[in-house]
Amino acid sequence: xxxSEKVLDHYENPRNVGSFAxxxxxxxxxxxxxxxxxxVMKLQIKxxxxxxxxxAKFKTYGCGSAIASSSLVTEWVKGKTIDxxxxxxxxxxxxxxxxxxxxxxxxxxxxxAIKAAVADYKKKHEG
Amino acid sequence: xxxxxxxxxxxxxxLPRRFDIDEGALEAAFHALQGEVHPxxxxxxxxxxxxxxxxxxTRVNEAFRTLRKPLARALYLLEVRGVDSGxxxxxxxxxxxxMEQMEWREAVEEARAGGEVGELEHLxxxxxxxxxxxxxxxxxxxxxxxxxxAADTARRMMFIxxxxxxxxxxxxxxxx
Numbered sequence: 001x002x003x004s005e006k007v008l009d010h011y012e013n014p015r016n017v018g019s020f021a022x023x024x025x026x027x028x029x030x031x032x033x034x035x036x037x038x039x040v041m042k043l044q045i046k047x048x049x050x051x052x053x054x055x056a057k058f059k060t061y062g063c064g065s066a067i068a069s070s071s072l073v074t075e076w077v078k079g080k081t082i083d084x085x086x087x088x089x090x091x092x093x094x095x096x097x098x099x100x101x102x103x104x105x106x107x108x109x110x111x112x113a114i115k116a117a118v119a120d121y122k123k124k125h126e127g
Numbered sequence: 128x129x130x131x132x133x134x135x136x137x138x139x140x141x142l143p144r145r146f147d148i149d150e151g152a153l154e155a156a157f158h159a160l161q162g163e164v165h166p167x168x169x170x171x172x173x174x175x176x177x178x179x180x181x182x183x184x185t186r187v188n189e190a191f192r193t194l195r196k197p198l199a200r201a202l203y204l205l206e207v208r209g210v211d212s213g214x215x216x217x218x219x220x221x222x223x224x225x226m227e228q229m230e231w232r233e234a235v236e237e238a239r240a241g242g243e244v245g246e247l248e249h250l251x252x253x254x255x256x257x258x259x260x261x262x263x264x265x266x267x268x269x270x271x272x273x274x275x276x277a278a279d280t281a282r283r284m285m286f287i288x289x290x291x292x293x294x295x296x297x298x299x300x301x302x303x
Contacts (some may be wrong), residue, residue, distance in 0.1 A: 031226060032219065033224075033228065033286060035212075035214045035220075035285040036214040037289065038285050038288065038289020039289075040225055040228045040232060042225075042229060059229070061228075061236075108216065109218050112219070
């Protein structure tokens with residue numbers, strides 16, 4: 001299958017690959033998996049005192065579209081509040097990367113990873 | 128000879144619609160049907176009949192391919208029982224399971240990068256063992272008719288299968 005230029009760009013030069021130390025202040029982790037293709041995605045956000053996401057990192061085992069989707073959302077969430085981050089929809093990710101229908105689940109995975117990371121943050125800081 | 132395309136795959140082979148199947152009976156039923164519907168047997172017939180025979184043959188092959196593999200059989204059985212296995216939509220696997228998957232993948236990646244064939248073979252062995260115990264879980268869940276639990280286990284098996292493919296691919300890459 002032919003990947004779009006944007007997918008290839010993120011795939012070949014993924015942004016923000018890596019991990020934060022879990023104990024680090026303001027760090028929250030979202031782990032999700034896509035059974036359809038066996039992809040696993042870890043998205044971490046680092047949230048400042050003002051509730052704004054200062055930095056994000058990801059580690060994804062999966063196809064080019066899954067890597068591109070997670071790379072893209074680490075760029076998108078930076079500078080957003082956690083509530084703004086929750087507004088990112090998989091359709092926006094799919095559109096930006098021009099994902100074909102069979103790869104839509106990769107964008108769903110990335111959206112769910114954000115939700116999972118924010119939920120982890122809220123659990124740690126509001127619970 | 129005719130085949131009812133509305134029948135489910137189990138009925139097609141005259142097997143009870145359950146997860147535990149008699150593999151010998153499946154194989155025997157497949158070969159019997161395959162002989163009946165083989166395109167060569169219909170070569171002398173008019174176009175419309177030949178096309179229909181072709182459809183039957185395709186159906187029989189597809190049914191056999193689906194039922195002989197445990198994971199494909201499980202997903203198919205869930206589908207005909209009306210349970211959405213959520214392969215495309217359910218991303219909320221248990222955190223412990225996903226963490227374990229991440230660790231497996233990291234181990235495979237490291238072994239591949241380091242050219243450690245022995246380590247990859249070891250991972251392959253361990254994963255097969257793990258796969259067998261998960262399959263036993265799946266069998267028990269179908270036996271207890273706990274279809275939601277079976278769907279969850281089938282989703283986990285998708286990851287295990289993918290991992291197994293990754294290991295095979297890494298081994299092939301190193302050995303070539």
